[in-house]
Amino acid sequence: MDMGDAPAWAALVVSIGAAAVSLKSRGDGRRAADAAETSVEEARRSSDAAERSAAVAEETLADQRREAAERRAAEEEANRPRALLRIEHANKAKWQLVNHGTGPAQNVECVDDVEAMHRNWPSGLSLLPGEVYDFMMAGSMQAPIPSVIRVRWEGQNDPVPLRVPPRIG
Template sequence: MDWGDIPAWAAFGLSGAALLVAWKARGDGKRSADAAEASAAEARRSSDASERSATAAEASLALQQQEADARQAAEAEAARPRVRLALHWHRGQIFHLVNEGSAPAENLQLLTISDDASPLEPLTRLGVGEGAEFLIMTGLAGGAPTTLEFIWDGQEEPVRLRIPRSG
């Protein structure tokens, strides 16, 4: 063996060792890159889940706000003063129309009872707890009506009241 071959063999051995180290480093680098890629994918999934959760939370909050607004509107509507009319028999053919509500009835009007009858003159105001006396006349042939319909300012849809039996 020639002493000149020893450095060549040493270089060959070192290059083989360097090749093994490089091969191992490549495998470690690939595993590290794969782990980084998996971590990035997990981060994207987590970010997407966070966005979905935030969107769901916003929708839930909006729904809760709508429900609270609807509840508040319903409470305000329930607390709003209202006219509540009642018919009470007094004696004979005399009846009392009473406002048992919590708001006055302005321009109270009795609608026609039949096609050939005309409505009565409007009652300007029937305050809370106030009553108006009126007479229901019956003809011999026609008989008495069983209901009366009223409207007033703010109440365009007729309110039908059953006429109570006398006596």
């Protein structure tokens, strides 16, 4: 090749340019591949975060549903009809067992042995809401009228102390 061969020199310059472009493209390809890998990794992290977020949302929803169910159950229990028994003095030796509640009291029984009571309450005594049962109780030195009578009824396993009010007249 001689120094005067212009097409050869032009071919050399073009091939050097092509090599430079090729090297530059190769570097750009590497950067593009690195960017693609970074993008894939970020997408994977984003996907993991979305899964964690969805799991937390599901747990929160489950907790809210459980709390709502517990609240409904508590409201139903609070609104359930219940017997509310009280002892009231009618006159002289006449006393009354009154159901002031919203539910019936079935099989009411006096747990205490009250000597001042003239007759024990009948077996299977039941009082509907607002219903009254009259009984006789007269105190003496040997058998005073108690200040509390304990009673039990269906659904009420533990005896409930009922205050005996002071006698009127």
